[in-house]
Amino acid sequence: MYLGFDIGGTNIKYGIFENDNLKEFNIVKTVDGRIIETLRFIIKRYKNIEGIGIASAGLVNFNNEIIFSPNIKELRNVNFKESLKDLCQNVKAINDVNAMALCEIKYGYGRKYKNFIVLALGTGVGGAIVINRRLYLGSNGFAGEFGHTKISLKGSRCKCGRRGCLEAFIGRNYILKSFSQNLDLHDIYKNAKKGDKDSINIFKKYSKYLSIALANFVNILDPEAIILSGGVANDIILRFTKRYLKREKIYRDVNIHISKYKNKAGVIGAILYLKEENLIL
Ligand SMILES: [Zn+2]
Known part of the structure; x- marks a missing residue:
């Protein structure tokens, strides 16, 4: 046991x-x-x-x-x-997130893809790199910190100490700062589903930042797929991110999915x- x-x-x-x-x-x-x-x-x-x-x-x-x-x-x-x-x-x-990727390799999208990355969207933004159905951990075990890659010279200071990290744009608390009402992303999701424009715009903005970062990761790693996981990943983000990633000129098709093993x-x-x-x- x-x-x-x-x-x-x-x-x-x-x-x-x-x-x-x-x-x-x-x-x-x-x-x-x-x-x-x-x-x-x-x-x-x-x-x-x-x-x-x-x-x-x-x-x-x-x-x-x-x-x-x-x-x-x-x-x-x-x-x-x-x-x-x-x-x-x-x-x-x-x-x-490296652990999540192991679950993905054995039971999830690893059955379909050999090379993919996992991005966990939540309070922070975590990541993992899978090469040939094996998890790449790097020289210290720290590989795949996608949330702390820089997508802008401006932007809020991230909790890691840098400015302009992906996490400092779409980490739960950072993205909520740009929303005037005091709601969590789950409530905003429900409202967006009902057609509320402000809520939909939050996810549009979220997906724009995310797709800029994803274009960087695709250019570096050339994966077959990107698996979105974590409490914030949802179908609205998936839809907009697919659309915005097409505008990023990465010259290849990459599949984007939401993990079936979120929790x-x-x-x-x-x-x-x-x-x-x-x-x-
Ligand atoms: Zn950071």
Whole structure:
């Protein structure tokens, strides 16, 4: 029996994996400052755990240590394996979107495409690079930080410290700043579906920024497909992004899809990272 965690800025998701099946799946709120405590509390509830896979937002190195997570203060220079070693010896940690990509390789669009990128749209903007059905992690484990590529010399200062990052244009809080009403993107989505012009314009703007960034990634990596994931990805963004990307002159067709594994992909991927070595390049 394996335990998988997916730590994000808003929620911690976790699940039990047994005989290649996700048996149990739960969500608790993320309390910054009490994350390790929460993990320990959950782990102690289960017996016979053979291993723990952790997916987390932020820069996670090959030593199972998180160096920095722009939206979670507690997770700076925290070694997950060390912090949990008295409860379980077999612990591995990976960036959350890289974990999602592992789930995609094994169960999702990896069955259809060999080369693709994953972009997780949420509080932040995360990414992952898949080459020949293997996840590319880079020299430190930090590859695929698409959210922190610059799309403008101007723009707000990003939480990473730079100015003009993609995340500083379309990260949840940044894009909401440009909307006069006090609504979350889920409400704006509902209103856009009903035909509300202001709400539709928010997603148009969102998709414009996104397509500029995607054109950069396509020019660098030449993928067959782009998989959009995360809580903010939706059909309206998909539609406008396809339209705007056509205007970016990338001279080739790229398929864009929304992941079918939005919610559970991080947990499943964390366990895949723990168990299966042949998914990493
Ligand atoms: Zn940034």
